[in-house]
Amino acid sequence: MIELQDIRKSFGDKEILKGVSAVMESGKVNLIIGSSGSGKTVMMKCIVGLMDVNSGKILYDQEDFTGMDIREKMIIRQKIGMLFQGSALFDSMTVEQNVMFPLDMFGTGNLRDKKKRVQECLDRVNLTDAARKFPAEISGGMKKRVGIARAIVLNPKYLFCDEPNSGLDPQTSLLIDKLIKELTVEYNITTVINTHDMNTVMESGDHIIYMYQGVKQWEGSNKEIVFSKDQKLNDFIFASEFLRDAKEMRQMEMFQDNSWKDKLKKGE
Numbered sequence: 001m002i003e004l005q006d007i008r009k010s011f012g013d014k015e016i017l018k019g020v021s022a023v024m025e026s027g028k029v030n031l032i033i034g035s036s037g038s039g040k041t042v043m044m045k046c047i048v049g050l051m052d053v054n055s056g057k058i059l060y061d062q063e064d065f066t067g068m069d070i071r072e073k074m075i076i077r078q079k080i081g082m083l084f085q086g087s088a089l090f091d092s093m094t095v096e097q098n099v100m101f102p103l104d105m106f107g108t109g110n111l112r113d114k115k116k117r118v119q120e121c122l123d124r125v126n127l128t129d130a131a132r133k134f135p136a137e138i139s140g141g142m143k144k145r146v147g148i149a150r151a152i153v154l155n156p157k158y159l160f161c162d163e164p165n166s167g168l169d170p171q172t173s174l175l176i177d178k179l180i181k182e183l184t185v186e187y188n189i190t191t192v193i194n195t196h197d198m199n200t201v202m203e204s205g206d207h208i209i210y211m212y213q214g215v216k217q218w219e220g221s222n223k224e225i226v227f228s229k230d231q232k233l234n235d236f237i238f239a240s241e242f243l244r245d246a247k248e249m250r251q252m253e254m255f256q257d258n259s260w261k262d263k264l265k266k267g268e
């Protein structure tokens with residue numbers, strides 16, 4: 001679990017994060033959404049320690065990350081997997097070498113054990129036969145899966161994904177979302193995703209934080225989002241007429257069915 005307690009971040013006299021508090025639970029996909037410039041990336045950088053907050057606290061499983069020294073922060077960082085926008089693979093390395101990179105940096109064990117662990121992760125993301133390929137030889141969706149394999153190779157407790165679907169077609173995006181969700185539940189990871197992708201919001205958003213001008217404007221689940229009365233959130237999500245119609249249809253379907261009440265109660 002990651003907890004943000006009233007975090008604030010400014011650049012000069014411009015305040016970007018204006019006192020954000022939130023809880024991101026383990027075993028759940030937590031999404032940060034919001035329009036360009038709302039502070040999503042700054043927030044994610046503060047959470048992983050790439051930027052320092054000006055005030056407030058960030059707790060990783062009750063441990064105060066913001067109050068830690070460099071050595072203590074390194075221990076937390078080793079429990080973090082990162083999936084970068086654009087996958088950020090090393091072009092001159094094979095898929096296997098890319099996935100092995102965190103093991104070489106932080107891991108112990110001999111080469112045989114490392115190769116075994118890499119192959120386990122490649123199997124898990126359905127890339128069993130890709131170990132010897134170079135990034136230039138594989139598709140964008142496969143690159144993302146290599147990025148995911150690399151992010152989970154150290155058995156992270158926390159997984160951060162920056163725009164995991166950028167540059168992917170809708171079908172491949174869904175597969176990536178599904179994979180991230182499965183891994184989150186399977187290994188009880190606290191996953192935090194920064195996204196603009198509405199499919200991801202509707203399919204994977206166990207917990208959604210909507211940022212508006214540096215403030216947490218709304219939070220809830222993908223089941224609750226269609227019923228939200230928050231005007232700013234609705235303007236953001238249902239920007240197109242098509243989506244507004246889809247929202248009405250979804251609400252009608254859910255009302256006819258009535259099972260949405262049970263689902264809301266159970267928090268599904």
Ligand SMILES: Nc1ncnc2c1ncn2[C@@H]1O[C@H](COP(=O)(O)OP(=O)(O)OP(=O)(O)O)[C@@H](O)[C@H]1O
Binds near residue numbers: 016034035037038040
């Ligand atoms: N290092 C920095 N120095 C000064 N200002 C910054 C810095 N990083 C971000 N900002 C400012 O903080 C604000 C929020 O930026 P941020 O990148 O968090 O937005 P975002 O919500 O992630 O947008 P996008 O969806 O376009 O990536 C912007 O006004 C940006 O210019």
